[in-house]
Amino acid sequence: MSADIYIQHLINGLSIGSLYALIAIGYTMVYGILLLINFAHGDVFMMAGYFMMFAMVTFGLPSYLSIPLVMLMTVVLGMVLERTAYKPLRDAPRMSIMISAIGASYLLENLATYLFSGVPKGYPEMPLLTRVIKFGNVSFQVVTIIIPILTILLLLGLMFLVHHTKIGMAMRAVSKDYETARLMGIKINWVISSTFGIGSFLAAIGSFLWGAKYPSIYPLMGMMPGLKCFIAAVFGGIGSIPGAVLGGLILGVSESLLVALFPSMTGYRDAFAFTLLIIMLIVKPTGLIGEKTTDKV
Numbered sequence: 001m002s003a004d005i006y007i008q009h010l011i012n013g014l015s016i017g018s019l020y021a022l023i024a025i026g027y028t029m030v031y032g033i034l035l036l037i038n039f040a041h042g043d044v045f046m047m048a049g050y051f052m053m054f055a056m057v058t059f060g061l062p063s064y065l066s067i068p069l070v071m072l073m074t075v076v077l078g079m080v081l082e083r084t085a086y087k088p089l090r091d092a093p094r095m096s097i098m099i100s101a102i103g104a105s106y107l108l109e110n111l112a113t114y115l116f117s118g119v120p121k122g123y124p125e126m127p128l129l130t131r132v133i134k135f136g137n138v139s140f141q142v143v144t145i146i147i148p149i150l151t152i153l154l155l156l157g158l159m160f161l162v163h164h165t166k167i168g169m170a171m172r173a174v175s176k177d178y179e180t181a182r183l184m185g186i187k188i189n190w191v192i193s194s195t196f197g198i199g200s201f202l203a204a205i206g207s208f209l210w211g212a213k214y215p216s217i218y219p220l221m222g223m224m225p226g227l228k229c230f231i232a233a234v235f236g237g238i239g240s241i242p243g244a245v246l247g248g249l250i251l252g253v254s255e256s257l258l259v260a261l262f263p264s265m266t267g268y269r270d271a272f273a274f275t276l277l278i279i280m281l282i283v284k285p286t287g288l289i290g291e292k293t294t295d296k297v
Contacts, residue, residue, distance in 0.1 A: 001209025004137040006129060009260035010253065015144040015213070017252020018151035023229035024236070025158065032175045033195050035094065039101040040081060042226015043108035045199050048074040048207035049123065049217040055065030056124035063126060071204045079193045087189065088281040108184035112219035120218040121278040123211035130212055144211045150209070154202065155245050162241065165196055175239070224270060232278045237287030246288060251276065 013081045021112070023045055044248045051073045055066035085104040129143040149225045162168035170191045173181040182188050209226070211217065228251060235249025256274065278289065 007047075007139050008140070008262055009137070011140055011144060013253035013256030014249065015140075015147045015230075016254045016256070017249040018148040018212075019206055019210055019248075019250050020149050020225070020229050021245040021248025022154065022202050022209075023225060025155075025202050025241055027230050027233040027280035028236075028238055028241060028244040029171075029195050029199050031233070032241075033171060033192060034086070036086070037101065037230065038196075039226070040085070040104040041203060042229070043105050043112075044078050044081070044222070044260055045203040045207050045210075045225065046112065046217075046219065046222030047077055047108060048204040049211055049221065050112060052124060052208065052211060053121060053217055059161070063124075066124075067208065070208075071201060072208070074204035075197045078203070079158075080197045082193055082196040085143050093180075095243060103107050109223075116219065118219055123215035123217055124216070124218040126212050129209075130215075139192045140253070141213065143209055147209050147213075150205070151245065154205070155241070158198070158241060161198075167191070171195060174203065196242045198231075204225045228270075230271050231273050234277060235280050235287055237289045240287070240289050243289045244286055250288075259265040 001225075024043065026041050026044075027038060030036055048070055051070040052066060055069055056063065061069070069297055074083050081104055085100050089100055108142075113242060114217070120278035129141065129146065133142060160168075162171060170181070170186045171194075173184070173186055174188060174191050178188070180190075229248065232251045233244045234247070235251060235267045236243030236245065253274060255272060258269060258272055259266050
């Protein structure tokens with residue numbers, strides 16, 4: 001196999017890995033504060049796709065208006081989800097909150113099926129992102145290059161927010177000691193809602209880029225990406241933002257190289273992700289750069 005094929009797969013792997021990283025950050029931020037796996041996060045990603053379809057196709061809005069509008073709607077959806085499905089169970093056993101998260105996921109999936117049917121719909125075209133660039137025998141879309149760059153910029157911005165702003169300081173305080181932060185006067189509900197909002201914002205961006213790369217929307221489109229992004233978060237170290245990005249990149253590149261080295265294994269790339277998770281949990285349960293805690297999940 002020629003070097004061009006490996007380069008092609010490596011570029012694709014970095015692109016899809018960066019998408020995994022964007023969505024995985026939402027999982028890891030919520031877990032870092034609430035010790036909760038938000039199983040509905042992948043479905044928020046799915047709803048952002050439908051919001052975009054309605055904004056651009058149904059209402060005919062241009063992309064420069066649709067993108068910020070869809071971001072706002074997705075953030076609102078994430079915060080409403082937190083207020084309705086998670087806030088009433090704030091002091092309940094963790095298993096109750098997990099069941100609520102699974103219920104919220106099924107609710108969004110079935111609501112989307114009821115409203116939009118299960119038939120896949122085309123994602124609105126974005127010619128600027130889908131234009132093909134060629135370097136010799138290697139070709140890729142513009143969005144393939146934009147995704148890793150945007151992921152790095154968003155990671156840097158998020159790390160600045162967490163370490164150098166008041167809301168970031170409040171998030172870190174809540175993640176360390178929930179009750180003490182409340183006694184210190186930190187508005188717990190606002191911090192948690194903001195965390196869900198940031199995660200939903202990143203899910204919306206991931207949805208735009210995913211839709212440009214894989215232009216199909218259907219009610220279950222968030223299921224497998226959601227599971228893989230959860231795997232990426234656990235692999236890198238659940239609760240660690242850099243760990244989520246590292247895990248996403250490793251997972252994406254590993255999947256692509258698996259296909260490049262063993263073409264007959266193409267149909268098993270999803271199984272490979274779960275195998276990778278099992279190995280990591282056996283060898284290093286805290287993930288690559290996760291912190292060891294006394295409370296194991």
